[in-house]
Amino acid sequence: MVPGPARRRPTLTDVATAAGVAASTVSRAFTNPARVNAHTREHVLSVAARLGYAPNPAARALESGRTRTLALLVPDITNPYFAGVIKGAERAAAAAGLTLVLGDTQESASVEEQLVRRLGPSVDGLVLAASRLPDDGLRRAAEENAIVLLNRATTGVDCVVADFDSGTRQIVDHLASHGHESFVFLGGPAGSWSGARRWRGLQGSAAERGLDATRFGPYTPTLEGGPAAADAALAAGATALVCHNDMLAIGVLRRLAQRGVAVPERVSVVGFDDIFGADFCSPPLTTLAEHTRDAGARAVEVLVQQSRTTETASWVLPTQLVIRASTGPAPGR
Amino acid sequence: MVPGPARRRPTLTDVATAAGVAASTVSRAFTNPARVNAHTREHVLSVAARLGYAPNPAARALESGRTRTLALLVPDITNPYFAGVIKGAERAAAAAGLTLVLGDTQESASVEEQLVRRLGPSVDGLVLAASRLPDDGLRRAAEENAIVLLNRATTGVDCVVADFDSGTRQIVDHLASHGHESFVFLGGPAGSWSGARRWRGLQGSAAERGLDATRFGPYTPTLEGGPAAADAALAAGATALVCHNDMLAIGVLRRLAQRGVAVPERVSVVGFDDIFGADFCSPPLTTLAEHTRDAGARAVEVLVQQSRTTETASWVLPTQLVIRASTGPAPGR
DNA sequence: CGTCACATGGCAAGCGTTTGCCATTCTTTG
DNA sequence: CAAAGAATGGCAAACGCTTGCCATGTGACG
Known part of the structure; x- marks a missing residue:
């Protein structure tokens, strides 16, 4: 058994020849059953199966213009x-x-x-x-x-x-219900569309609820972005951090742990996305889940x-x- | 501007007509530069660029039999x-x-x-x-x-x-160096090839180093598989657990935390894979990294x-x- | 029993490229 | 300067499939 580059695949024509019908009939047996006699169709299909025929997608695509x-x-x-x-x-x-x-x-x-x-x-x-x-x-x-x-x-x-308007409101409500009167948003990349939407939503809800919202950043939205973001927030005396995403949030959490800042006792941390890991980092992360x-x-x-x-x-x-x-x-x- | 289903793409022939040459020349201008005069080629290419021509992959695939x-x-x-x-x-x-x-x-x-x-x-x-x-x-x-x-x-x-032979030896050596005299392997699905390889490697190295190795399982290699695996190992009095993979290991860690079992003081836990999260679960996981x-x-x-x-x-x-x-x-x- | 509609199958023309082969022109070379 | 090559371009045949159109055969109907 040579593991070589695969033997030639049977084509429509091969099936047609083997079944003793025209190529068009074989084609129709597959794509337009109503157009061929049930008997012929069955025969064609069985021959095709015996030969291990499978239509060539490239040829189909050429003809139809759609590649599926x-x-x-x-x-x-x-x-x-x-x-x-x-x-x-x-x-x-x-x-x-x-x-x-x-x-x-x-x-x-x-x-x-x-x-x-x-x-x-x-x-x-x-x-x-x-x-x-x-x-x-x-x-x-x-x-x-x-x-x-x-x-x-x-x-x-x-x-x-994702419904960021509702989502950010949920976040702000949650913080407000815990008595937070302000929070810092640790922003992601400057050009991020969803980052902008998140901040806009947070700002809006904060205004409605009478919280103070400040934006820091941009930070790289990765674990590595955490330390800088965390330190900045700490320096500003923030007690609630809303992070651009969970990656950044987890990075922030690690930095806070490293600096001996108790979470959530001294600062609360919120993320976005609910990625894999958000439930087993330490402490498990409060985050806005999307149904990705x-x-x-x-x-x-x-x-x-x-x-x-x-x-x-x-x-x-x-x-x-x-x-x-x-x-x-x-x-x- | 109708956002409709895209206007017709120009074809090889369109370019040929526009450039006043034969289709074959256009084709060669792209795929076989040596075969056409530098002047013609340049002309053809510029016309192609002007028309926004891009070769149709399906047609190429049909011809060559390779889809790239x-x-x-x-x-x-x-x-x-x-x-x-x-x-x-x-x-x-x-x-x-x-x-x-x-x-x-x-x-x-x-x-x-x-x-x-x-x-x-x-x-x-x-x-x-x-x-x-x-x-x-x-x-x-x-x-x-x-x-x-x-x-x-x-x-x-x-x-x-992956080099499981060396990897499992590293694991066993590490445990042995910490004075462990036995460990339990919490196995994954029965049919898993890599699971079998891992266990075989662990067994071999354990024998060499004079450690006692026992296999438990199979367990589902997910976070959810953790509790059952952890409990079984605990019941057997194991002090070192080698898990089928990191998912299972992290599930095990969570269960141990939940049951108040100190890691690594009372039991050591090792995983396979070094997945995302292995470094920020709690405690961070010792694991065999592959360069995936x-x-x-x-x-x-x-x-x-x-x-x-x-x-x-x-x-x-x-x-x-x-x-x-x-x-x-x-x-x- | 002739007509017609319909069911069924085949023929052939594409779909957009590539490529073997031939024709023409331009260089070389003896 | 003739003859042999090279260089270059075009023609046309594939690649495997779909589909419009035509030919044939069948049963239904008047």
Whole structure:
């Protein structure tokens, strides 16, 4: 048994010859059952099965112009936040009989643009998760391809986003209920769309509830960004920290532990995302959960539907504050 | 601006017409520069650029039979262990100008088989990570497609595996150096190839070093599997626990904390994989690190090379014990 | 029993590229 | 200066499949 480069796959024509019918009949037996006699069809299918025939997707794609393939571009595959998105997208794609191509944009707009260009022609549509592209770049991409944005929005492009308005209100309410009268937002990258939405939401809710909200940063939204963020907040005497995301929050938690600052006794810490690990870091993190799996799935569903309609829409997914041990009463209450 | 289903892409022929040359010339201008006059080529390329021409991958694939696409199948995309593998594979694929298709086998042999069948015809090769397929299933798949196994091995199929022999020896040495005279291996799923390798390695090294090794399980290798595993080990009076993987180990740590068992004072805990979170769980976990990113990258490199050679080979990647706070001296030393 | 509609199968023309082969022109070389 | 090559461009045939259209055969209907 030579493990070599695979023997030649049987083609439509091979099946046709073997079954003693025309190629078109074989084709129709597969794609248009109503168009061929039940007997012939059965015969053809059995011959095809015997030969181990499988249609060549490239040939189909050539003819139809559709590849039955979707692309999902994420800024960083290893970021656990996107793991759920990927899973959801993969499931939804598989359920629709579509193939999912994955791309890692390395948090870079230029890599993202390049990937869109490279992948665009060979897929039926793309999901751009937390896209770094500028608005006009997105619109341009949307002219060439079917596109759905995930946690990013711009007019003229379909998008599915988490409900940050409700989410940030939940956070502020939670802090307020614990007697906190102010908090610091440890912000992520300057250009982050969701970061901006988070801060806007927090600010709004804080104003409503009469809390003082201050924004620090930007900080790298990774574990490594934690120390700088934590130290800055500590220096400012903050008692409640809302972090751009869980990565940063966990980094902050580690720094606080290192500096002997009791959480939640002296400061409360809140994150965003509820990533893997948020429930077993120490202390477990209070954080705003998105249903990332649903988000990924929804995005591909929207993409699949997209062809049928023409106006663009935006889909909002619920968020939920998961309260764990990293938040508690304001000091002195 | 209608966001509709994308305007028609210009084709080779469009470019040829616009440039006033034959299609073959345009084709060669792109793929075989030496074959056309530098002047013509430049002209063609500029026209192509003006029209925004990009070759149709499906047509190329039809002609050449190669899709310039690879598939990576993993048991569970959300398992952080595979995140590194995916990242490495994506990078390596992108570097080689290849597209990476991702599939989630949901830890199921049948889903995996189905995916291989579905994806096989449309890719140039597949990487099966921690495959659940039986040996003969793998060999059969390898007859149809170029295949590389990751952390799984069987004769007749290329594979890249972590160096479990050295890794398990490092673990046993570490425990022995802390005066442990025995340990319990909390095993994962019965059919797990890497689980078997791990246990075999542990057993061997334990025998060499004169330690007593016992295997418990199987347990589900997830956080949820932790409590049962921890309780069993506790009931047996174990003082050192080596867990099938970090997920299980972290689950075990949580259970031990819950039961008030001091780690590492009363029991030491070791994991496998060094996943995201292993360094910030509590206490941070001593674990055997694989270079998952390298592994993913190596797998696709092997796949890319594969066509050139015919005999199969196996590639061993180094492992390294990362010592953190979950292990310490045996009680009473 | 002739007509017609319908069911069924086959033919052939693409889909966008690549590539073997031939024709033409331009260089070399003896 | 003739002849042999090189260089360059074009033609047309694939690659495997889908699909519009036509041909044939069948049963139904008047």
